[in-house]
Amino acid sequence: MTRIAIGSGMMRGNDSRRDSPNDLWTPGAVTMPPEKNHQESLEEARSLLAGSAGTVSFSGAGLSAESGIATFRDAQTGLWARFDPMTLASAEGFARDPGLVTEWYRDRRRAIARAAPNPAHRALAAREEIEHITQNIDDLLLRAGADPARIVSLHGTMTRDRCHRHCGYEEEVDMRDPPGVRPCPQCGEELRPSVVWFGEMLPAEAWEKADWLCRSCEVLLVIGTSAVVYPAAALISVAHDAGAKIIVVNTQSSDASALADVEIIGRAGEIVPKLLQSPPGRGRA
């Protein structure tokens, strides 16, 4: 398994949008395709989901955007448009200045604690048979009521701290009043958020389950991810190559677009409920 990194782009070759702070897309603005195509895509996606015996969701920061959690690569509002990822989300950055990194995560933790799940989280959670793979480190899917046993958190979670040396110590943190820098009570190394930083390995168990889910699902519902961070983004190809239908929901085209059987351009909070909720008097979508 490879370490977490920005990918070389699995599909769109020379994509000038990738990580570009000059991205012309304005957050919140959605370029809507012609109404008929949009409606047809929705119907097609609903029909794929209705016929699927095994649906897996694969989400990124766009899933939580309407809950007020900043994405990473959206122009202006994206975290990596304003902050340096290698300073704030790498072991090297933490070694240089643990106080700075911890303070930054304290702010993000408070923001997550203030946020509430949006209609997309709730629609996903309400479909108990769906398995979820998420790159998100917030707990909004869980707070929406999804079964923890059905959530694979590929990039870890903000709700826990762990020993930076990996001695095995972990503890839950109070997201409303997050702790500052402090030593691991077991080995004395510093504690840090239990998340995967650039250059670090994904948790083996999470990766193996995600890989297996993608190899065995019938439909992969890809929501709100730029699909440029590996190895997570490779899971879309894994599902595609194993014969799954790929549905992509995003406010703009992304590196997942080329693998999509159906792509729906729109906000997750609006589109996902339409895909997953049954119309009155009918069976499940």
Ligand code: APR
């Ligand atoms: N609905 C649907 N999609 C949205 C919405 C929305 N309301 N708002 C934004 N998006 C889309 C954007 O168009 C973009 O393609 O969500 C995507 C977010 O992409 P990124 O910011 O790159 O987030 P993500 O794909 O989750 O990043 C992957 O990068 O730095 C790391 O570890 C971090 O897990 C993260 C990883």
